[in-house]
Amino acid sequence: DTGVSQDPRHKITKRGQNVTFRCDPISEHNRLYWYRQTLGQGPEFLTYFQNEAQLEKSRLLSDRFSAERPKGSFSTLEIQRTEQGDSAMYLCASSLLPTWQTTGETQYFGPGTRLLVL
């Protein structure tokens, strides 16, 4: 068990460019979450997947953001036409929800991708 991994760890881009982040969850974890954390604040929920289905999206996830989890394993988060306000740490978390449970399982976080938009 190698934990949740994220790539890249750091990304610097110019305003208007597109960026894509990848998250690899803990093996066999069926739920995957994306959060955004700005400096000095707690993480804010963006979206989550159960297997390949995207079940919930926050209002923070504007039309410029899109997330996928095509085969129910790794996930990508793409930001199109980046803005300076997108500068933040993007955190991924995963969890294993047993079939007999509907919620309450522990989420395990990755190291995050720190995005700076110039």
Next chain:
Amino acid sequence: AQTVTQSQPEMSVQEAETVTLSCTYDTSESDYYLFWYKQPPSRQMILVIRQEAYKQQNATENRFSVNFQKAAKSFSLKISDSQLGDAAMYFCAYRSAGFGSRLTFGEGTQLTVNP
């Protein structure tokens, strides 16, 4: 919508002493989960302890324990025998027991451990 408030932006403790971090939350739900996560500098968020709201007994994990007061909507974290490695940002988080799986975090408390 649920909210989580951590009223102590910064706390400090002497090594080997005990410190308590405060957290309050607002919800109309009766069933939910509460968590404390630790985020060391430039390192990933780690679960410290969790509490199910339906359990009256306070959760404990080695040197970490909580004081869960459901009526007061309070969920404080006590760290006993503080160690230098406990220095980190601590986040309190709420999670509904209903369908939504999001964690709602507080603003965090920066804990410094002095040798």
